[in-house]
Amino acid sequence: MSNKKRTVGLVAAVCIAAVAGGAWGGYHKYFQAYSPASRAPLAESADKLTPFQKSVLSDLNRQCASGIIYQDGYFSGGEPPPKIGVCTDVVIRSYRAAGVDLQTAVAADIAAAPEAYHIARPDPNIDHRRCRNLTIFFRRHARTLPASGPNADWEPGDIVFWDTFGDGQAHHVGVIANHLGASGAPTVTHHWPGQIVSEMDWLYRLHPISHYRWRQSDAARAPHSV
Template identity: 35%
Template structure:
C-alpha cells in the first residue's frame, strides 16, 4: 500500500512539474501579451496620430484600425509557409510576411486582393507580371511596393526620424514587409510587427532598423 501511495505521489508531482515547466516555457516564448506591450521603454513625447478616415465605418480610424488588426492577426501565432491558396487569403494557420499587412488592411476595410489586382490591370506597365493572378499577386512584396507607391502616402525611409514613424504605418524592405508598432525602444524607434519564419520567437520585435535588408518603402494608408 505504501509503495502504491508513493508511486501515486511521484506521478502527481511529475505531472505538476511538467505543467509548471510548460507554463514557464509558454510565458518566456510567447510573452507578446497586451501587458508586455505596455512595457514601453521610450520616455519621449511622440503623440500617436489618428487618421481622419474610417474606411470601414466601424468607429475606429484607419491608423488605429490597421495597427489593432495587425496585433490581432499575429496574436493567432500563424506558422510560416509560402504556398498558393485558391482562396487568395490563407484559410489555415499558415502565412507569410505579406499576410500580416493583408490581414491588417482587410480588417480595416481594405481588400488588398481586390485592390492590387485592379491596380495591376490599370497599370500593367509598372508591374513585372506576365500573367496576373489575383490569388497570389497581392501576397508578393514587390507588387505591394508598386501598389503602395500608387495609392498610399509615402514617408521617410530613415528610422531615426522617429516622429515620422507611427503605429499602423507599413514598411517595405527589399524582400520583406511589416506593420509599424506603437511600441518603441528606448531611442524612440518603433518595433516591427511582422512574420519572418517558422522559428521566429516574437512577432513584434525591435527590428525596424536591424532587419537585414534595406528599407525601400514607408507608407501610411490615409491622413
C-alpha cells in the same frame, strides 16, 4: 564515432543550414534578443489614433496572439488558412480589418497599369501576396515617406519594406505598431520565416528601403478598395 569526426560532422551540418537559410537565417538571432513589445511604452496615445490606425493595430494584436506560423504556398481564392501565412499576409489581413481590400485593389491596379508591374500572367490569387507587387502598389497609391533619418516620421499603421539581400529590392514587409522599443525606434509587427507573427523592436535591424502611409482618404484613389 571519434571526436574529430563529430566535429567535422557538426561543422558540415552548420554550413548546410547556413546555406539553406541564406540571408534569412542570419537574422534569427534578433528574435532571441528582442521580445514582443507588450510592455513597451506607447508611441501614440489612443486618443491620437485615427479609426483606421486603431483597426489596423487591433488586428495586428490579434495576429500576434494567434500563433500564426510561417508557411508559404499558393491558395485558391488568395487567402491562406487562418493559422498560416507569410510577411505580406500581415499587411493584407490588418488592412482588410481596416476596410482596405488589398487583394482586389492590387488586381485592379495590375489590370489598369500592366506596364508598371511587368507581370506576364496576372493571378489575383497570389499577386497581392508578393512584396514586389505590394511595394509598386503602395508607391502608386499611398504616400511615400523617408525610410530613415530624422524625417522618417513613422506612425502606427505605416508600411515598411526591407531589403534583406542587399540588392536594393523589397524582400520583407511589416506594419508599424504602437510601441517604442528599447532602441527608441517604433516597434513593427511582421512575420519572419521560421517564426510566428510578432511585434518586435526590429525596424532598423534590417535595411528599410521604403515607407508608405495609407489614409482613409487615400482609399478613394485606389481602385476597388473598400
